[in-house]
Amino acid sequence: MIELREVPADDVDRVIDLAATVFHFRAVDRDRMRRWAARMERIGAYDAGGSGADVLAGQVGVVPQRLSVPGGALLDCAAVTFVGVLPTHRRRGILSSMIDRVHADAAAAGRPVAALWASEGPIYGRYGYGVANRRIGYEIDTSRPFRLRTAPDDRPLRLIGRAEAPGVLGPLYARELARRPGGLARDEEWWLERTVAPVDHGNPRYTEPRIVVHPEGYAVYRTHERTVRLYDMAAGTPQAEAALWEYLASIDLTREIVAPERPVDDLVLHMAADPDQVRVTGDAAALWLRLLDVPAALRARSWAVDDAFVLDVADARVPGNRGRWRLATGAEPGCERTDEAPDLVLDVADLGAVYLGGTPVRTLVRVGAVAERTPGAAARLDAALAVPFAPYTNDNF
Ligand SMILES: CC(=O)SCCNC(=O)CCNC(=O)[C@H](O)C(C)(C)COP(=O)(O)OP(=O)(O)OC[C@H]1O[C@@H](n2cnc3c(N)ncnc32)[C@H](O)[C@@H]1OP(=O)(O)O
Secondary structure, three states: OEEEEEOOHHHHHHHHHHHHHHHOOOOOOHHHHHHHHHOOEEEEEEEOOOOOOOEEEEEEEEEEEEEEOOOOOEEEEEEEEEEEEOHHHOOOOHHHHHHHHHHHHHHHOOOOEEEEOOOOOOOOHHHOOEEOOEEEEEEEEOOOOOOEOOOOOOOOOEEEOHHHHHHHHHHHHHHHHHHOOOOEOOOHHHHHHHHOOOOOOOOOOOOOOEEEEEOOEEEEEEEEOOEEEEEEEEEOOHHHHHHHHHHHHOOOOOOEEEEEEEOOOOOHHHHEOOHHHEEEEEEEEOOEEEEOOHHHHHHHOOOOOOOEEEEEEEOOOOHHHOEEEEEEOOOOOEEEEOOOOOOEEEEHHHHHHHHOOOOOHHHHHHHOOOEEOOOOHHHHHHHHHOOOOOOOOOOOO
16 A cells, blocks of 8 residues: 655655666765755655555655746745656556645645656646746857857956855846746755756766856856866846857867757857857757646736736646636736636646746647637737746756
8 A cells, every 4th residue: 555645854865765766876975865855845655565664665856946937026836856656666656646745735835836857758748737948958169269249248257166156146146037937046055066066967077167257147167178068157138148158168178068958049049150150959848837826826927918818727636727717917917717708728737838938829729739719819828928038947956
């Protein structure tokens, strides 16, 4: 018999072992993982059957987070991570029962949304998650001068140490969160253990992080042989961004920049005087978003256009979301229950996909996922959802 219960602090080593088993890694850096597990609300699926001893057969971790939404509000978010079920227990519904528990706990804690990075695309749509943003990767050939169409802000740059990162980068990052949806709030531990971690465990041959700071922005990168690998960048103006790219492109003894996870509207693609120097090498789903409290989430973001819509929302797992909602997208957004005929009929997963402004409703109508009952309603909702900066999540948890 499987029983779901919280995993106590003295059992986190089993959480690490389970993660290592299902994600196929050696748990060498246990202290770091213990600190990560300590941030989580941990739900374990314990199997008491057979041997007498409890087996931790499945687990989900929820990190309490805050997600930036259009208009700059930070919305309480259940960041779902460390999901795993032992190979001996797979496909018996353990994940489904744990996800329902995560959603119930989030509702009780007043978190209107949940989010995750999926290990595999087919898993999470059934639970009401939709792809809210993508990220692109590219390589820049810097073996020859990298000329830009934007004049760099040539105020001095400086390199700082890791320990200074939270204090120096924090305010610059906060400005970025306020204007671009999809980002996660970072506290000091998050900066030090994740954004500027001493080692990139996925690419251990790269150096420790180098942190270059401009008065209006920063970049975090590491190098290995002739490659500069970009991890994080934020710049308040295009000119500051140009200064950071110019710096990265001109580091001696290097000949390329690899930027694996950048926003889809990254300026560098258009800044490059020779577009052939920037080669797009990847485009993948990034954050999967789940609206757990539809009216609270829709009221929390700002809208680009004053309009009104009736949405008929289907939700297989969270009954409180189901039904017709009258959404008013003015300066004071409203979302109330209604009996009026719907303009659009859609699943909560697709509402999650369009929520941050990263997926056009019209596209989902064309693929057949969203039904447009009032002609033109999808285009009008796209106008209301529009955001000046594409949603982007640079924290893969
Ligand atoms: C946010 C994150 O942490 S993402 C990381 C997810 N973890 C992993 O990928 C680690 C390796 N995999 C595992 O640990 C497990 O196989 C899990 C967690 C993905 C699935 O756990 P299970 O307990 O087997 O899932 P469960 O039995 O509840 O399956 C529920 C449904 O999802 C489907 N499903 C589960 N895993 C997959 C998959 N990898 N691909 C496609 N469908 C899947 C099942 O077929 C089932 O479908 P149904 O409802 O139509 O019958």
